Amino acid sequence: MSDIADLTNGAARLAPAASQLPVSWYSDEKLFALEKQQLSMPGLAMRAMH
């Protein structure tokens, strides 16, 4: 949870790469299957309509 960031007040700074995802996670078939299980669970496959 974070508050609102403000570019005009906050100093533009480089933060340590503590949590970027490993490069292998973007082409891993097994992980993709896990994502489909975890992220397609009812309620995560939402869609906005009007």
Place this chain on the structure above:
Amino acid sequence: MVPGLHDYRSLEWLDHARLLVRQCDIEPGQVELLSNVCRHRQAIMLQGSGNARNIVCPVHRWTYDLQGELIGAPHFPANPCLHLDKQTLENWNGLLFQGPRSAQHDLAGMKLANDGVFDFTGFKLDRVEMHVCNYNWKTFIEVYLEDYHVVPFHPGLGNFVTCDNLRWQFGEWYSVQRVGITALQKSGSSTYARWQKAVLDYNNGEKPKQGAQGAVWLTYYPNIMVEWYPHVLVVSSLIPQDVDKTMNIVEFYYPEDIALFERELIEAEQAAYMETAIEDDEIGERMDRGRRALLKQGRSEVGPYQSPMEDGMRHFHEFYRRIMAGAMDGY
């Protein structure tokens, strides 16, 4: 999508397997999501949009009412009582969501919504674009959630919005960013010049009132984005199809007066939006190519986040790790 009583619309992104149906003209919550697959031989029944009292399968004339109840099965001695599956939808500021997660709950703390900025009641759907992206769905979200690339990579968008007064707000299930709108006097591409002219013409040469609020980009994790620019609302839904293929369903909505009478404004806006989308595709494809190349070399590299312009990407990574944590033993 279905403004009138008994209006229906089949959802093309599901190959028309489901229908939006307005059951009653009392708002909110009277639009339901019905199965559009006949319970007899599983044929798709309606296709497109229209107004109907009943849903009739064209193959054997099985007939359902708009609540999904089977009311006719020709030449059967008794009603087989095979009804259509249906879901009630939840209304959040004029947008409809299917559960069981609650958009009202998940987005409740969003200050921008509470300020009344997000209220899309009365907006009309103009077009649905099904856009295939040849890269991973997480890459799409990453590009969407950082503004660092806007000026160097989007000459058109970069002269329409300004990230000088970027604001973020983060919640457990969303991030929302607000950027400023420029004076619209300078354009970075002919496509955006056309949109900017249309916006100014519509506002008698003045910057639109929403210019004070800026553009608002909401990401409802993990896959829904809602963008609000002057005079247009764009809802994008990602459907991951493979590790390197993602379908993006893009819906364009407008206030009724614009939807009915401002064709040039609509077409100019959609062309500008798609110009930016194509530019984002190049970014996403470059990122995935680079990551695959590193992987082939047995290397993994990560880079720092620029704050605040990449704060949204960092927040998405935190969300992803939290949701996937229980399933990722061995990673």
